[in-house]
Amino acid sequence: MNKKTLIFCASALVIGAFMSTAAFAAKSQKKCGKPGDNIIAAVVSAPVVSNGLVANQPTEINILFTPGLDAAAFGHQIPAGGRMEVELGGAYTRNPEVAALLANANVIMTIAPQNPIVAAAGSGVQHGNWSLSDDGDRVITITPSGGDDEDGLEQERAEEVGFKVVHIRPRPNSGGPAPFYNGDAGEVGTIEVRIYDAEDEVVESGFGDVVFEASVGRQVHITNAGLTTGGQGSPATTTAELVESTVFQRVEPNTALTRTIKAVPFSAGAPYAPRFLLFEAVEVSGDLFIPQDGIADVDYVVDAKRPHIAHLQENGVNIGIIMMSGPHGKSRGAILPSSGATPALSGNGSILNVPVQVGSKEGIYTVKVKLSNGGKAVNTIIVEDNSD
Numbered sequence: 001m002n003k004k005t006l007i008f009c010a011s012a013l014v015i016g017a018f019m020s021t022a023a024f025a026a027k028s029q030k031k032c033g034k035p036g037d038n039i040i041a042a043v044v045s046a047p048v049v050s051n052g053l054v055a056n057q058p059t060e061i062n063i064l065f066t067p068g069l070d071a072a073a074f075g076h077q078i079p080a081g082g083r084m085e086v087e088l089g090g091a092y093t094r095n096p097e098v099a100a101l102l103a104n105a106n107v108i109m110t111i112a113p114q115n116p117i118v119a120a121a122g123s124g125v126q127h128g129n130w131s132l133s134d135d136g137d138r139v140i141t142i143t144p145s146g147g148d149d150e151d152g153l154e155q156e157r158a159e160e161v162g163f164k165v166v167h168i169r170p171r172p173n174s175g176g177p178a179p180f181y182n183g184d185a186g187e188v189g190t191i192e193v194r195i196y197d198a199e200d201e202v203v204e205s206g207f208g209d210v211v212f213e214a215s216v217g218r219q220v221h222i223t224n225a226g227l228t229t230g231g232q233g234s235p236a237t238t239t240a241e242l243v244e245s246t247v248f249q250r251v252e253p254n255t256a257l258t259r260t261i262k263a264v265p266f267s268a269g270a271p272y273a274p275r276f277l278l279f280e281a282v283e284v285s286g287d288l289f290i291p292q293d294g295i296a297d298v299d300y301v302v303d304a305k306r307p308h309i310a311h312l313q314e315n316g317v318n319i320g321i322i323m324m325s326g327p328h329g330k331s332r333g334a335i336l337p338s339s340g341a342t343p344a345l346s347g348n349g350s351i352l353n354v355p356v357q358v359g360s361k362e363g364i365y366t367v368k369v370k371l372s373n374g375g376k377a378v379n380t381i382i383v384e385d386n387s388d
Helices: 003-019 155-161
Strands: 040-045 061-065 083-090 107-112 130-134 139-144 165-168 188-196 202-211 219-222 249-251 275-279 298-302 309-314 317-325 350-353 363-371 376-383
Touching (some): 040 202, 061 202, 083 165, 107 139, 275 376
Antiparallel strands (some): 107 165, 130 139, 275 350, 309 317, 317 363
């Protein structure tokens, strides 16, 4: 399997991982790969809440773009002098109490969780230099404030990786308000994206939709929370690295991924253990907005005979499963012993680290956490032998 195939397959895997985080359905108009194709891979719950797609709850979604979160596969740009429109339709409703949306707060662009392309101008890799406006209803417009030619969004994250996610959300850490709300159970919300060039011609577009469910249970998501350098509110002087993510780490065969604490710079701590966020079901916690309750005292026990499997437990009671897979049945990798149970509830959700060791074969490895009667999430690791 060559590197190009690895990128394609891995991107498909991470799209599937996001799509499984909560109830959803996404329609594709065409297969991607040619001009005019649908650039939306999926519309999913944002990986920072439990209720992003739950019926009648505040809308908190990630619009995931082709070809996925692998930084080795370029995402998308907005031409200089152009704009991108994101239109929420169908059963999505606008809250009239929110007069205007705020960049980096209600709308965030990222290349991976906690890896934003921020609206502010600056010299850091994360500074995209763009502005946000909306029509007071359900059309959001992102407009580059600089750049040149095809690269309207500035600095390295936008120019070398391209945006891969647009996150639409309530005001974070403030109890709302939410600019948008989901429809009733069984209703459909639609998302359309249109990217225009300086001549007002549509150069890329996409469509997706979601079906809202009454309940999705407890949720688990991939995350880089607590590890990254440059967040959306970082000043221009903050020094972030191009990619700071535990997802799509590239390692040599037989590598152990064990680090669970932040290093500065991020790369000094690599490789990191796959990292997940756990959330209590919204109907149990009652928390509509961030911060939302995590799940305390969660740990896992590795299967002694099948070390690629571990049993996820809450106070000793099974609540799910962790499964590791690899490119071959004899090279699945192994889940390493737990670094300790999730702490008492604090912050937003609770962090679950899953240290692993990859196998001897090159290829794609995945670590999947699945909650009983709840969500699931997948972290992808690429193993490449660079010894030659």
